[in-house]
Amino acid sequence: MTPELTLVFGVLGVYLSALGIGSWIASRAPFENRGLIKTLIASQVLDFMFTLKGVFAGALPKLQGTGFLVIIVVFLTLLGLALRTATAKSSLDNS
Secondary structure: OOHHHHHHHHHHHHHHHHHHHHHHHHHHOOOOOHHHHHHHHHHHHHHHHHHHHHHHHOOOOHHHHHHHHHHHHHHHHHHHHHHHHHHHHHHHHHO
């Protein structure tokens, strides 16, 4: 593996770790972090689209790309549930 590729994988690992930690923190207090949750959802949707494009273009192996897509869908589902909880709480507080 070339040093450049090692750097790319290192940066990707840090990004995914930060994304997971940010998602976990936001989901612990979804009402206070609605803006962060919406931003994380937007980044996950973009990540999903580019990963899917990479799989279809043959730049990513299908098995590896499918694994990434599954992780992205799990993150999106959890973030969507957190946002739904925050929205429900907001509706109850306004009533």
